[in-house]
Amino acid sequence: MNTDILFTPFESGNFKMSNRIAMAPMTRSRTAPGDVPIPMMATYYAQRASAGLIISEGTPVSAEARGYSMTPGIYTAEQIEGWKMVTKAVHDKGGKIFVQLWHVGRRATTSVAGTKPLAPSALKVDDKIFGPLADGGYGMIETDIPKAMSLEDIERTKNDFLNAAKNAMEAGFDGIEIHGAHGYLFDQFFRRDCNERTDKYGGSIENRARLAVETVEMIVNEIGSDKVAIRISPFLAEGTGGVHDDEMPKLALYLMQKLSPLRLAYLHLSENISNFKHVPDSFRVQAREAYQHPIMVCGDYTKESGAEIINKDWADLVAYGRPYIINPDLVERFKNNYPLNEMTEKAHSQFYGGGEEGYTNYLPYR
Template identity: 60%
Template sequence: MNTEQSKLFGQYNLRGNHLQNRIAMAPMTRSRTIGEEVVTPLAAEYYGQRATAGLIITEGSPISKVGRGYSMTPGIYTPEQIEGWKKVTDEVHAKGGKIFIQLWHVGRRSHSLIAGEQPHAPSSLKVTDRVYGPLQEGGFGMIETELPKAMTLEDIKNTQQDFVQAAKNAIEAGFDGVELHGAHGYLIDSFLRLHANERTDQYGGSKENRMRFLLETITAVTEAIGGEKTAIRLSPHVAEGAAAHDPEIIDLTYEILKALEPLNLAYIHFSENISNYQEVPDSFRTKVRAVYNGPIMVAGKLTKAKAEAILAKKQADLVAFGQPFIFNPDLVQRMKNNWPLNEGRADAHSTFYGGGAEGYTDYPFYQ
């Protein structure tokens, strides 16, 4: 094993969380719930199968009913949901793994049939998008998003409190920490973007104002559960809901990182190479390291070789894999031993959202 490989598979101390390797399982929506959006009992097996990842980040878990944008996504805002997640964390910990939950508010990427009311957003600007929800003819499928309402200051304060309460609920459920979803055009990300935020109050306009919702929210979460248990996902090189990329988002990201530095967060998670994306230049990664000293995670269609190169250049401390973890519950062992990877069935995408064990817990371990 060469030095680059040993870094990928070597242990890592993540703010006191001792990870068995630097490979993370990226958050992936699977839309499998029971009752009132409680995580399915199968989830304990699903995540437990993958507990050899250094860190698991769960599928996005809505922090409130109005924060929901996809049907059958397991929440973290009711006692029943907390109890459901406890089975997951118990199983992962029993297998020696570590697990963070991703806290999710989708903002305008929703519909009242899913959220229970008009979706919330910084401004009343519709995004051209389709989300997984109830169909008029019955069943579930992709439906067009609705025009959102511009959040009042009271809405903003309530949503920040929802994030804090969800973080507390996550710790009660046994999670090792939380990752705020601040990427992909969801609520936190939309406050940052010029095309989604036309506010004229303290939450819009200048860079400082557009950063305010993110910074206030994550600061409140760190005060509730600790910076070492709090992370955030960002996607400055991904444009969701706009044809053109935001001309200010890269500089804004540097300013966010400078402001986050004193919070001693668990990590910053950059999501890359999906949807409408730009290639990430080395100059960005170099500047990130110059302005931010905390742990960095990178995700986005990585291969083992790309992941090793990023670690070798010290551009990140952790690397996350998404779909390969769906198809390969033993992804870490396969990579470590150079065993072939499952590529998934021909109809794999049809089992990503909804359903039961098929395409969820029935992918084979290497024989």
């Protein structure tokens, strides 16, 4: 298969990438107290700057949006200053970086968020998150029963995302991606099993998509459509207790239709991880009809399968996650057919927390 398409520049309006390979957002849990980015993070992202686009790890938009310990925020002055160090390091290497704005919703504990987790409805998910243990260390802990969001909570949350987007511009990011996937807040509103609301944010597909549409529109009006993206996962049951909602593909297509006039930088489809269903070809075709702007896909793609989905015109961009942890020069390895480092049990154990080992000590191919 000819994989050259992956290495060609991409342009859609004012959104441009030097190649069609993105680094997917991945939580790594390495911050200073106060969830402030540290110099080691700047090194980590700069090492991977040959990606056409880096999407940062999930970044909470407020203290109450947090779910995992040691995830960098973007709602305090100290956090913004920390991110400036990261964006400068990436830009100095010729790279481009979006921040992924995050609210975990019910996938949280009071011990991390500081308040009772928020969700569309007061329904607990069978889930564990990375948080503080009784012995003072960190590990996987059970989530709490959330509070059903009031309309005031919803308005505050929308404004938290808007303020985070403004902060991202101040911090030097090239744009923002809203995390609307993987059983986090927006995905919780999408899904019937965790959204039992009877107001304008629950019930019909239109109502369950409303929060996402309103939030995207607010941010587009503030910073421009070419700097805004959203990630969704209609075929995953990640963070849902394994429950698939068979209306999700239909809701996703409705959401695409609503967002299409906004001409976002891209729409990001997360696939083929955790508890997933195969994405049918018919959905790919419908997605192109509903959303005629850039589509990014992510989910265990190889160089060959990534090139194939672009050549079929079912996507424009491909994001790679775990391969980027252990191959900082992934673009060069793909382009030159260099061997890839393989994921090991040790590498997997170093995903969350820790220091340079398993984070910045992976070297480019020599």
